[in-house]
Amino acid sequence: MKTRWRIPGSLDGLLVGAIIVVLWEVGVRVGNVPNYLLPPPSAIAQRMVQDIGSILYHTAATTLEVMIGFALAIIVSIPLAAALAQMRTVERMLYPVLVASQTIPKVAIAPLLVVWFGFGLAPKVLIAFLICFFPIVVDSLIGFRSAPKEVSWLARSMGTTRWQNFINFQIPAALPHIFAGVKVASTLAIVGAIVGEFVAADRGLGYQLIVANGALDVTLSFTVLVVLSLLGVLLYALVDMVERWALPWHVSQRAIEGDGR
Amino acid sequence: MSAALSLSSVGKIYQAKSGPVQALDGIDFSIGEGEFLSILGPSGCGKSTLLSLASGLEFPTSGNVALSGKPITHAVTDIGIVFQTDVLLEWRRVLDNVMIQPQIRGLDMKLYEQKARDLLALVGLTGFEDKYPHELSGGMRQRVSICRALIHDPPLLLMDEPFGALDALTREQMVMELHLLWLRTRKSVMFVTHDIQEAILLAQRVLVMTPRPGRIAEIVEVDLPFPRKPETMETRRFVELVAHVRHLFERHGVLKKY
Numbered sequence: 001m002k003t004r005w006r007i008p009g010s011l012d013g014l015l016v017g018a019i020i021v022v023l024w025e026v027g028v029r030v031g032n033v034p035n036y037l038l039p040p041p042s043a044i045a046q047r048m049v050q051d052i053g054s055i056l057y058h059t060a061a062t063t064l065e066v067m068i069g070f071a072l073a074i075i076v077s078i079p080l081a082a083a084l085a086q087m088r089t090v091e092r093m094l095y096p097v098l099v100a101s102q103t104i105p106k107v108a109i110a111p112l113l114v115v116w117f118g119f120g121l122a123p124k125v126l127i128a129f130l131i132c133f134f135p136i137v138v139d140s141l142i143g144f145r146s147a148p149k150e151v152s153w154l155a156r157s158m159g160t161t162r163w164q165n166f167i168n169f170q171i172p173a174a175l176p177h178i179f180a181g182v183k184v185a186s187t188l189a190i191v192g193a194i195v196g197e198f199v200a201a202d203r204g205l206g207y208q209l210i211v212a213n214g215a216l217d218v219t220l221s222f223t224v225l226v227v228l229s230l231l232g233v234l235l236y237a238l239v240d241m242v243e244r245w246a247l248p249w250h251v252s253q254r255a256i257e258g259d260g261r
Numbered sequence: 262m263s264a265a266l267s268l269s270s271v272g273k274i275y276q277a278k279s280g281p282v283q284a285l286d287g288i289d290f291s292i293g294e295g296e297f298l299s300i301l302g303p304s305g306c307g308k309s310t311l312l313s314l315a316s317g318l319e320f321p322t323s324g325n326v327a328l329s330g331k332p333i334t335h336a337v338t339d340i341g342i343v344f345q346t347d348v349l350l351e352w353r354r355v356l357d358n359v360m361i362q363p364q365i366r367g368l369d370m371k372l373y374e375q376k377a378r379d380l381l382a383l384v385g386l387t388g389f390e391d392k393y394p395h396e397l398s399g400g401m402r403q404r405v406s407i408c409r410a411l412i413h414d415p416p417l418l419l420m421d422e423p424f425g426a427l428d429a430l431t432r433e434q435m436v437m438e439l440h441l442l443w444l445r446t447r448k449s450v451m452f453v454t455h456d457i458q459e460a461i462l463l464a465q466r467v468l469v470m471t472p473r474p475g476r477i478a479e480i481v482e483v484d485l486p487f488p489r490k491p492e493t494m495e496t497r498r499f500v501e502l503v504a505h506v507r508h509l510f511e512r513h514g515v516l517k518k519y
Contacts, residue, residue: 150348157316158365159338168361172352249352249393 039219047223061203069128070189081140110199124196131192132185143177179243186235265449267291271324283474295447299460299467307475308453341410343423347402349394356390380408400431418450471513
């Protein structure tokens with residue numbers, strides 16, 4: 001049988017991206033769409049080079065907020081989930097409160113946080129933290145509970161202490177779930193920081209976006225949006241890399257690897 | 262011969278919402294040292310309850326359960342358990358999955374690593390020590406879990422339908438391998454199954470149970486010569502024993518008569 005030439009699996013995403021960019025460019029040029037409605041990718045790229053200084057400055061500000069909020073969420077959520085998983089009663093008491101707190105839209109409390117914590121770094125970090133917190137807690141909790149009853153039976157037949165049980169059985173079983181939660185959170189962290197910047201800020205990509213919109217500088221708006229999505233993709237890729245390194249045995253990666261080779 | 266496990270007039274009643282449910286009633290048997298005992302019965306006959314009693318996860322409502330002569334008062338660590346699912350830890354390589362026992366128990370890791378390698382070799386898994394469980398077939402995975410149950414040299418091995426999740430061909434092969442392994446190690450084994458042939462082929466005695474409440478219908482002596490082979494299943498005596506057990510089930514209404 002003839003073997004057909006195939007695009008390497010890892011490039012599939014890039015290829016689709018490239019096609020979208022080309023269609024966009026061609027569509028704008030052929031349709032004669034004015035720049036103040038939809039700038040072509042070439043104009044956005046040009047603007048990015050031209051304004052690289054200010055874009056990098058604002059990107060750095062947003063990245064700092066995102067990273068602190070995201071890291072804080074990881075540091076707080078995972079141990080909290082681990083603790084909740086050990087104590088059914090505490091979980092029963094706290095979980096409804098967690099869920100209830102989550103139904104409050106973060107966008108709605110952003111102005112309040114500005115009133116409480118001022119215009120600086122704190123409110124943005126807090127919103128990023130709050131928005132990341134929940135998915136990590138929920139997924140981690142599922143993870144810490146994911147061991148089937150046979151595993152705990154096996155553990156008891158070995159005479160494990162609670163600590164041994166936690167280290168040897170609960171944590172490794174929970175890790176794939178934890179990473180799933182962290183991945184979702186990684187994309188939300190940026191949303192959180194931007195929401196914070198929308199309310200009150202003097203720097204950051206959210207601030208730059210507001211300014212560009214106010215000046216009807218649509219090209220700059222699009223440039224900022226592109227940077228934002230790049231930032232999101234990078235953060236996600238970072239989490240993905242850590243996962244690959246930490247969980248070489250994990251099922252979801254097996255599927256991807258098998259597909260790519 | 263002292264008994265590895267003995268149950269005397271054991272009864273177990275569960276408190277369900279609809280009232281008390283008698284799971285076991287008047288269970289009296291013992292597993293001798295080095296004996297292979299099959300426990301055969303339909304679902305709901307209290308086989309799982311028997312296993313929890315033997316491993317000290319639950320305690321009888323009446324009667325006594327003793328391991329090597331000592332009454333069981335808490336979770337027993339002096340046993341090896343093989344479940345229907347292999348319960349391998351996906352994040353540990355094959356050797357590490359077996360080594361979790363000595364690791365948790367704080368035994369000499371060097372000494373036991375050699376033992377683990379020997380055991381894996383005994384079940385034909387040489388060369389797979391550094392593979393992850395997902396790289397193995399179902400039969401191989403179950404063999405690893407048998408090694409894990411044997412590594413700390415427990416006086417009693419509990420097996421809960423260990424081949425129930427395997428396909429029929431792999432299953433037949435695993436039955437023969439377990440038989441050879443038992444002939445070599447001569448562990449006391451409590452082997453729970455709902456497969457009549459499997460129960461008879463492996464065991465010295467088959468404890469036939471009937472459900473609701475779980476009672477012993479009969480303890481059948483299996484006087485087939487060792488070592489047993491797949492051909493054993495074609496012998497007259499084997500066929501007679503299978504028929505005998507089937508009639509037992511028919512008499513107790515477990516199997517319908519046609």
